[in-house]
Amino acid sequence: MRKSTAPIKVGVLFSQSGATSTIETSQLQATLLAFQEINEAGGIHGREVIAVHYDPASSPGTYKILAEKLIVEDGVRTILGCYMSSTRKAVLPVVQRWNAMLMYPTLYEGFEFSDNVIYTGAAPNQNSVQLAQYMMSNFGARAYLVGSDYIYPYESNRIMGDMLLEHHGKRVAERYVKLDADALDFREVVADIKRQQPDFIFSTVVGRATGHFYRAYAEAGLDPRKMPIASLTTSEAEVAEMGAEVACGHITAATYFQSIATEANQQAVAKYRRRFGADAVTNMCWEAAYFQAHMLAEALRSVGTDSIQQLLPAILGMEFHAPQGLVKIDGANHHTYLTPRIGRVDASGQFEILQAAARPVKPDPYLVDHSIKDWSSQVTVASVG
Amino acid sequence: MPRKSVTPALLRDLRSLHVTVFHPNDEDGIDIIRQLQRIGCQVQAFWPPTERLPDETDLVFLAVRPETLSLSLPWSNGEQKPPIVAVLDYENPTTIEAMLKFSVNGVVASPVKSFGLLSVMVVARQIAARETEQHKQIQRLDQRLAGIRRLTKAKAILMETRGINEEQAYEIIRDQAMAKRVTTEEIANAIIHANEILGFRAKAEVRDLQLVQRKKPIGPS
Numbered sequence: 001m002r003k004s005t006a007p008i009k010v011g012v013l014f015s016q017s018g019a020t021s022t023i024e025t026s027q028l029q030a031t032l033l034a035f036q037e038i039n040e041a042g043g044i045h046g047r048e049v050i051a052v053h054y055d056p057a058s059s060p061g062t063y064k065i066l067a068e069k070l071i072v073e074d075g076v077r078t079i080l081g082c083y084m085s086s087t088r089k090a091v092l093p094v095v096q097r098w099n100a101m102l103m104y105p106t107l108y109e110g111f112e113f114s115d116n117v118i119y120t121g122a123a124p125n126q127n128s129v130q131l132a133q134y135m136m137s138n139f140g141a142r143a144y145l146v147g148s149d150y151i152y153p154y155e156s157n158r159i160m161g162d163m164l165l166e167h168h169g170k171r172v173a174e175r176y177v178k179l180d181a182d183a184l185d186f187r188e189v190v191a192d193i194k195r196q197q198p199d200f201i202f203s204t205v206v207g208r209a210t211g212h213f214y215r216a217y218a219e220a221g222l223d224p225r226k227m228p229i230a231s232l233t234t235s236e237a238e239v240a241e242m243g244a245e246v247a248c249g250h251i252t253a254a255t256y257f258q259s260i261a262t263e264a265n266q267q268a269v270a271k272y273r274r275r276f277g278a279d280a281v282t283n284m285c286w287e288a289a290y291f292q293a294h295m296l297a298e299a300l301r302s303v304g305t306d307s308i309q310q311l312l313p314a315i316l317g318m319e320f321h322a323p324q325g326l327v328k329i330d331g332a333n334h335h336t337y338l339t340p341r342i343g344r345v346d347a348s349g350q351f352e353i354l355q356a357a358a359r360p361v362k363p364d365p366y367l368v369d370h371s372i373k374d375w376s377s378q379v380t381v382a383s384v385g
Numbered sequence: 386m387p388r389k390s391v392t393p394a395l396l397r398d399l400r401s402l403h404v405t406v407f408h409p410n411d412e413d414g415i416d417i418i419r420q421l422q423r424i425g426c427q428v429q430a431f432w433p434p435t436e437r438l439p440d441e442t443d444l445v446f447l448a449v450r451p452e453t454l455s456l457s458l459p460w461s462n463g464e465q466k467p468p469i470v471a472v473l474d475y476e477n478p479t480t481i482e483a484m485l486k487f488s489v490n491g492v493v494a495s496p497v498k499s500f501g502l503l504s505v506m507v508v509a510r511q512i513a514a515r516e517t518e519q520h521k522q523i524q525r526l527d528q529r530l531a532g533i534r535r536l537t538k539a540k541a542i543l544m545e546t547r548g549i550n551e552e553q554a555y556e557i558i559r560d561q562a563m564a565k566r567v568t569t570e571e572i573a574n575a576i577i578h579a580n581e582i583l584g585f586r587a588k589a590e591v592r593d594l595q596l597v598q599r600k601k602p603i604g605p606s
Contacts, residue, residue: 113423113499161391171391333423366424366503369397 007048008306010035010296011070013081013091014289018058019179019207023237024083027105027289028053029276031080033268034293036275044300052076058083058207060090067094077101077306080293083285084206085109085151092117101308103296105288107232107254109155110365116308118315119335120292120327121285122255124159125364127232130340131202131253132163134355135230140199141169143230146189146213149176153204156232160202162369172198181209186216193227194220203231210234211242214250224249228344235283236349244349255338256287256324257351265323281349282323288336291322295329326360335363395507395514400425402506403441407434408448408472413497417446417472420499424506434458438467444506447487448472454483461487464520468513470505472497490516532570539573542580 014028015021035049043049052074056063063082070076071094078101082088085108095102095116102114107122135143141164147153153176161171173196177185186209193201205213210233217229229250236258239247258269258281268290273280282290299314300306316331328337337360343351390397404426408414414430421428429439434447438460447453447461449471461469471484474495484492491509493502536558543554558576562569 111503113420115499158391165390332419364425368392368399 005046007050008044008300009050009052009074009076010293010306011067011074011076011079011081012051012053013056013063013066013070013079013087014053014083015058016055018056019209020058020083022208022241023206023235023283023285024058026237026281026283026286027081027083029272029280030105030282030286030289031293033272033275034290034297037271038294038297044297045304049297049300056081056087058087060084060086063087064090064094067091071095071098071100077308078103078296078311080105080289080296082106088117099308101311103292105292106285109152110367111155112365113333115312115334117334118292118329119363119365120288120295120329121336122338122340123335123363123365123367124156125367126255126338126340126361127253128156128159129163130342130355130357131230131232131251132160134253134342135200135202135251136164136167136169139228141167142172142199143169144172144193144196144198144201145174145204146201147176147204148179148181148206148209150179152206152233156204157202169199172196177205177209177213179207179209181205181212183212183216185209186213189213190216190220190222193217194222198227200227201229203229204233205231206233208241210238211246214242214246218246235285236281236351237283237286239345239349240279240281244345244347247345247349248347249345251342251344251354252351253340253342254284254351255340256282256284256322257341257343257353258282259343259350259353260324260341262323262325264321268323287323291320291324291327294322295320328360330363333363333365335365337362393507395510399503399506402443403427403429403439404444404446405439405442406430406446408432408446413472413474413495414448416497416499417502420497420502423499424503436460442467444510445469446472446493447489448474449480449484449487450474451479451483454479454486458487464517466513468506468509470509532573535573535577536569539576542576546580 012028012031014024016025016028032051035051038049052070054066056066067079070079079091079095080103082091082104083106088104091102092114096114099116101116101118103118103120105120107127110123143160143164145157145160147157157174164171173192175189177189203213214229231250231252234250234252235254269282272282295315295318299311299318302314303310315329317329319326319328325339330337339360340357341353342355343353346352404421406414406417406428408417408430409432418428418430434453434456436457436459445467447469460466469487469489470491470493471489472493472495473480473484490512491505493505539558540551540554543549543557544551558569558572561572
């Protein structure tokens, strides 16, 4: 039998419009960059990898329709995509019905498992816990919680609330703003923050609203050195959008920052900039999108087909030298070993890495009780300076 | 009320649970075990179901098959009953009957999906905890009711034998209880016992008297 030379089509669903288009566009570009690298290195045994991409416009309904279209009309069997949990939940039944595979490169709230999904973003035990520890030991345990109104912020705030209580701290307030909240919405929130004077602010605001929030904070004359915003979702992409002068001094926990000094990262960033412009910035979701595309290619190479029955065993347990360092897919829960870090935005809009785990942390998506005793042994924190 | 945690306790302690799975070693059984392990529970699996539960069983998954109908599983009833989640592969009357026999607290349908298992466990535990609590409460109420009945009986004995009213009878019982530093219920018991022994004949006489009295008004005399 002759070896097939037909291209392998892979579905790609990241939004170029709608509330979370900035970060999703970076995930799209990371995926396209990885595909370019894969094809330049000879593809899958000579077969080209082609991205079939549609714009789901940050809308769960559109995500669902396009996932179905990718599988039924375009004949793809693997989809790389989704940012908000609501969009993943919309795609999930589709990939299950058609026994296709979804690779999901975004931090999320955990408590999910599907045989048809590989999760390459951080679970809460790989970012929330580290952020809570850092903020409480450096600023105090009275936190003001602000999030966008969807599942991820609610779950993140539950975890943060538990950890604050464990430290005899307090949720000064827990507030939710709509996904497309604007400057006016945040003026009121920030005025309340100013009145209440928490030790720090915990933000899980996502998308364009993030910039409005940080700007309202800056305009109110608050000082990030004394009362910073700590976030799980504010990455280089959001910082670039709002401007470094607004974001400077605020803190984010993530498994990847553009400033990571590994060679794999320097190279990936350089290639990314050659293709998408010298100003292009990377971020944690960009990185997950980038390495998961490479891991998919590696699995495709080793089994020679994109059917999930063969692909899954190849992906489960796979290790890869990603820009953040070594990552590995956990065979039992389909999530990824990742290295948590704490970063602070500097004057150039990049993150100065304040802390990093000494080694990748095992994903634990069903961890309910994120108590301090659980993770102090698990995460050896090495100061990077 | 101060809350120790934002997260409900039923959810918080899921990880410390010892779960016993009575399920054949098939795809569904393996899926259940894997998902329980992902959640972080301690899991043991057996088939067929055993008459005795392993020590430290906090929750049971029980595959319900027609043949389970004939099994006797003492642990599925009674006070110490753990929460039970039935795993059904058919929804016919035979299977439903088998399920009802084991007073289950939750149901999952086959083919088992990993999504939904956590919720059914939490709900089953909540229902079982509520059942246990209600059972205890009913026992307490039963005891109190029995106590009130005995007190009433003791008062009746005193009223009868001493020709006093109810209030006076109660005062005697209460004074005795205070003097001897025991409960009024114990005094009531003592009076009833004493009456049963000493008043055996008298009681028979009283009964005869009552019969005579009751007969009197009947019919024109």
